[in-house]
Amino acid sequence: MKKLINDPNQVVTEMLEGIVSAYPESMKRVEGTTCIVRKDAPVKDKVALVSGGGSGHEPAHAGFVGQGMLDAAVAGEVFTSPTPDQVLEGIKAVDGGEGVLLVIKNYTGDVMNFEMAAELAEAEGINVEKVVVNDDVAVEDSSFTTGRRGVAGTVFVHKLAGAKAEAGGSLLEVKEVAEKVIANVRSMGVALSPCIMPTSGEPGFELAEDEVEMGVGIHGEPGIEKKKLVTANEIAKELTEKVLPELELDRSVEVAVMVNGMGATPEMELYVVNRKIQAILSEKGVQVHETFIGEYMTSLEMAGCSLTVLKLDDELKELLDSRSKAPAFRK
């Protein structure tokens, strides 16, 4: 195992210290916790957004903390949900009196722990709502999930619900935006190589030298099938053909597209994949409002990528376009 780390058991703590020391103008750490919150938290009279989950998906979620997106990101150990206590610390640190929305990726551990945290916070008099993101169309039920998994589409939930909160939306209005995004966002991924767990130094799953895993999860969970590596065009086609029908797009509709690198994929290859995705969308007459290419929701050093498509209306477009000062999603 070759990693730029010190002690595998300290990697999450040191990563959190490292991101906060990079962006002190956007964020701060709640001392003694794994929570990173907005520099100016709690923001009085604004609904607060809290997300998080296992580490290893950087820049998710701490990179999305900042004005216009998340108020708090709560980090668990690598690929492990944060505990209810940790999530509760995040909620308490950012509640500005207008309530808190939890944005949860659909993994059994996350859902359970965030829900428990919500109950604990309610017991302390904080108004909490929650949404569960399940944008991954690859499979129903998986290693760590009942139903569909939450993956890179979560970033759009952060952005658009965050914009609504920044604009002064009420807790229910912000939740409504989050639910609208969740209803209109779909993703699928592919892996070319596994990621290596820092603690064990072992790959999370096996792939032969000529194989890819279609529909892989962001923790290396099995997808639809292992198959021989094909061209970028064929992979773009397969991802697009799985994702688009879920959205019932017609020619009048606009979308946002995210081609997300899983960690070790050269940006050159993401552009090559995007080329075909855009060609397919164009053939179908789908209007692309904006495209995002880069690393948003990674799986340590997994090679591969995912496609996320968000169907927009005027409200969602305006929220997507608004200013964000989160370091990993500047607008």
Added chain:
Amino acid sequence: MKKLINDPNQVVTEMLEGIVSAYPESMKRVEGTTCIVRKDAPVKDKVALVSGGGSGHEPAHAGFVGQGMLDAAVAGEVFTSPTPDQVLEGIKAVDGGEGVLLVIKNYTGDVMNFEMAAELAEAEGINVEKVVVNDDVAVEDSSFTTGRRGVAGTVFVHKLAGAKAEAGGSLLEVKEVAEKVIANVRSMGVALSPCIMPTSGEPGFELAEDEVEMGVGIHGEPGIEKKKLVTANEIAKELTEKVLPELELDRSVEVAVMVNGMGATPEMELYVVNRKIQAILSEKGVQVHETFIGEYMTSLEMAGCSLTVLKLDDELKELLDSRSKAPAFRK
């Protein structure tokens, strides 16, 4: 070799098509060339900035095309300089009447071909100036270079000289800013794994399972030494100790810091490395104005990172802070 590509011989063309189709609001391609230029090029009465070089360093340089940064990026084949004719096409496409500044990374092929292009452009009546970036402190003279290599510090040259041009600076004023950045920016890199050339499918150099290459170049050129993998802290210390003395920093000074991923490094690890870099800077009393973490100047799927430090004064700070709409460097 596992890559998300189609035909290795078409990878540059398809990559260019892929990036332009992602960001049509920022850039366009000059048909029949490897030049990507600002959407609104040529911008009348503005000095134009042209850069480029071999492909494989994405998002450099096309990702930095946009308002506030580059007017044109000219792409060569992977790790190969664009030809003088290709550079000339870029110059002609963006000249708005106030002249063109070429930003060249110090590699023998780039310097030769960009200089030849400058002469050809001058012969066509375009006023051209050039600067050569040589920020890599690792070694004097290398496989493809006389003197020091130009690496990630080039991105700061694009940003600050681009801002000066956007603000209406004359060709000589823009060149002066570029030279000031070059005089005040220093970098060094480390590789944990080699990159794989798309055409041959072979690694560009060899590293044992427990080795790193300190001072590696962005094409895998040899650095200072191959040595046993050490901790992130030790690597951060070594990079910082090589880079900082070159800048003669004192306690009154502010800097910008870039921790650049080489292609396959998990963002988690970049944060861990940054943690130690910031601690060292803080110990020395150096003020960090802004930190950039992510992929800016990559080497395909090389694992590793580089540190770039730019010494700032009030003028450079203002230029760094100004708005940029380049997709890979939004401000």
